[in-house]
Amino acid sequence: MWPFNKTEIRAAAPTEERISSSDPYLGQFLGARWQGSADIAQxxxxxxxxxxxxxxSESLASVPLKLYKDNAEGGAEPATEHPLYGVLMDETAPGVSAFDGREWLARSILTNGDSFHKIVRNGRGQVTALMPMLPSDVDVERLKSGRLRYRWNNPIGSSAVLLDHEVLHVRYQSLDGIRGRSPIQIAAQTFGLAVSQQSQAGAQAENSFRPAGALVFSEKLPAQNKESVMERFRQRFVGAAKAGDVMVLDGGATFQQFQFSSKDAEFLESRKLSALDICRVYGVPPTAAGILDFGTYANTEQEGRSLVTRCLSPWAKRVEAAMNISLLSPDARKAGYYVRHDLSELLRGDLKSQYEAYRVGRDGGWLSANDIRSLLDMSKIDGGDTYLEPLNMARAGEDRSGA
Known part of the structure; x- marks a missing residue:
């Protein structure tokens, strides 16, 4: 990874001699393996x-992303008065909703491996907007001081040179600490194979995959007779409106229907395997991506939770870490400010399970009626701040008989 020196990595690797050639037949003769490549757009x-x-991207954009501040009671509360709170929850940039801005951020990382936003601050140094920048329009270089410099080739305005404190940069698995790597480029062979399979399937679809069958004659027909026979056959039997007509063949002709071969079945299975491999690249459970071949009611619910804990949570932490460093000053972080996703909404389950969890918290004494109502976006009620205490629980050794 990027903290290590490239020269040290190269020195440790064994040296080898290579001969480059663009001749695929020569490469096949020498035993070269197929190297897949995938265009990001494709x-x-x-x-x-x-x-x-x-x-x-949509799941991360749909859950709350709030700015919090530690309070004196040891908990935390939303810092609604801070300008950054509105940037994360309401409007990322002028005319850009928080949902669209955050979805674009996640989608950019998932496809290109990088996400760039120009940070706009007020006179007090607080973030008031995040202007999205396309990864293809940004060049990054490391200065001698160790800081990063960004050159933004703005397609709709003048170019700009920005330093690292002026840019929110979220990377995916960077090797040099400068640019991230696209998951598509990391797994280029997987995506390249899937693209090739889709192109092959498209080419077959243009020819309806295969002829339905063949008319076989006992003797060779002249060329002009061949065309006339096929034309009459199409007019008489080909088409949905002509299905079920009686076919009468004379002149020694027979009709042989083509069967679905094992090779075709293997091609379909190979495409299914490629789809599963792509799910593995992104860490998405197959049932969540719409692959229900092995899905049941039990494992679908479990994979829904796995999507949150094993896939969405690491992506959320990656975004939070970058935002805490770039959007909050060291003094603000020391004062207890931090950015965090609330993924609990994705783990609540159905309504019955939610109410059962609230009942346990209410009876256990750590949730009040108003706490539960706030989670349901309901207004507070009088007397709802009272916490219950179970009668059958007490401190060890404590006499509660009243004697």
Missing amino acids: ASGLAVAHRCISLV
């Missing part, structure tokens, strides 16, 4: 890849 357009990217 690969992200695959149905399963698009679903995985949309699922992760």
Whole structure:
């Protein structure tokens, strides 16, 4: 990874001699293996890849992302008076909703490996807007001081040179600490194979995958007779409106229907395997991506929780860590400010399970009626701040008989 020196990595690796050639037949003769490559636009357009990217980005954008501040009681409360709170929850940039801005941020990381936002601050140094920048329009370089410098080639305005404190940069698995790596480029062979399979399936679909069958004659027909026979056959039997007609063949002709071969079945299974591999790249459970071949009611519910804990939570922590460093000053972090996603909404389950959990918290004494009503976006009630105490629980050794 990027903290290590590249020269040290190269020195540790064994040296080898290579001969480059663009001749595929020569490479095949020498035993070269197929090296898959995938264009990001094509690969992200695959149905399963698009679903995985949309699922992760939309899920992260749909949950609350709030600015919190530690309080004196040891808890934390939303810092609603801070300008950054509105940027994360309401409007990321002028005319850009928080949902659209955060979805774009996550989608950019999932496809390109980088997400860039220009940070706009007020006179007090507080963040008031995050202007999105396309990864293709940004060049990053490391200065001698160790800081990063960003050159933004703004397509709709003048270019700008920004330093690292002026840019929110979220990376995915960076090797040098400068640019992140696209998951599509990391798993280029997986996506390249899936794209190739889709292209092959498309080419077969243009020819309806295969002819339905063949008319076989006992003797060779002249060329002109061949065309006339096929034309009469199409007019008489081909088409949905002509299904069920009686076919009468003469002149020694027989009709042989083509069967679905094992090779075709293997191709379909190979496409299914490629779809599962793409789900593995993004850490998305297959049932969440719409692959229900092995889905049941029990494992679908379990995989829904796995999506949150094993997939969405690491992505959320990656975004939070970058935001805490770039959007909050060291003094603000020392004062107890921090950014955090609230993924609890995705783990609540159905309404019955939620109410059962609230009942346990209410009877256990750590939730009041108003605490529960606030979670349900309901107004407070009089006397709702009272916490119950179970009668059958007491401190060890404490006499509660009243004697």
